[in-house]
Amino acid sequence: MRPVTFGMNISLDGYCDHTFTIPTEELYDYFTGMMDDVDLVFFGRVMYQLMFPYWADVARDQSGTPGEIKFAERFTAIDKVVVSRSLESAPENVRIIRSNPAAELLKLKQQPGKKISVDSVSMLPELISAGLIDEFNLVIHPVIVGKGRPILPAGSLQEQLNLKLVETKNFSSGAVAHHYRKG
Structure with a gap:
C-alpha cells in the first residue's frame, strides 16, 4: 500500500492558519522537497480553495520568489482529489468526490504510486480514526496565536495515536519540522 502523509504548518499552541507566519525560501525548499515523494x-474544499488558484497563478505567471515558483510548479503539477459537496468544477488534474472521504482514500491508498499527501484539517480526525494516515509532517512556528482552528479539536479522536519521531529539521526562522510515523 502506498503511504499517506499529513503535513501542516502550526503555531506553538497548535493552531493552523496561513496568516500567522511568513514562509521563507528555506521553508519553500523544504515543502518542495516533500512533494518529490508525492x-x-x-x-x-476549504484548503483546496485556499491553495488554488493562488499557486496555479504563481506557476503560470512566474510571479514570486524562486522558492515560491519552484514550489508552485511542483505543487500544481501533482494530481489532486478534492472532497466537496459544493464545488462545481475543477481543472483537469483535479477530481472532485462528494462523500465518504475515508473510503475513497482507502481505495487510493491501495493503488500503486508514490505517497498521498492529505491537506485537510477538517477530515483529519476521521482519517486518523480510520487508520489511514501513516506519517505526519508538522512544521511548528515560533509563535503563540491563542486563536484559530486547532489541528485537532478536543475530543475528536476515540483513541490516542502513538507516533515515532523519524526526523527533525531546524530552520533559521526558528520553525522546526517534525516528521513522525505511526508507532
Whole structure:
C-alpha cells in the first residue's frame, strides 16, 4: 500500500492558519522537497480553495520568489482529489468526490504510486480514526496565536495515536519540522 502523509504548518499552541507566519525560501525548499515523494494530494474544499488558484497563478505567471515558483510548479503539477459537496468544477488534474472521504482514500491508498499527501484539517480526525494516515509532517512556528482552528479539536479522536519521531529539521526562522510515523 502506498503511504499517506499529513503535513501542516502550526503555531506553538497548535493552531493552523496561513496568516500567522511568513514562509521563507528555506521553508519553500523544504515543502518542495516533500512533494518529490508525492503524486497525489487529497484536499478538503476549504484548503483546496485556499491553495488554488493562488499557486496555479504563481506557476503560470512566474510571479514570486524562486522558492515560491519552484514550489508552485511542483505543487500544481501533482494530481489532486478534492472532497466537496459544493464545488462545481475543477481543472483537469483535479477530481472532485462528494462523500465518504475515508473510503475513497482507502481505495487510493491501495493503488500503486508514490505517497498521498492529505491537506485537510477538517477530515483529519476521521482519517486518523480510520487508520489511514501513516506519517505526519508538522512544521511548528515560533509563535503563540491563542486563536484559530486547532489541528485537532478536543475530543475528536476515540483513541490516542502513538507516533515515532523519524526526523527533525531546524530552520533559521526558528520553525522546526517534525516528521513522525505511526508507532
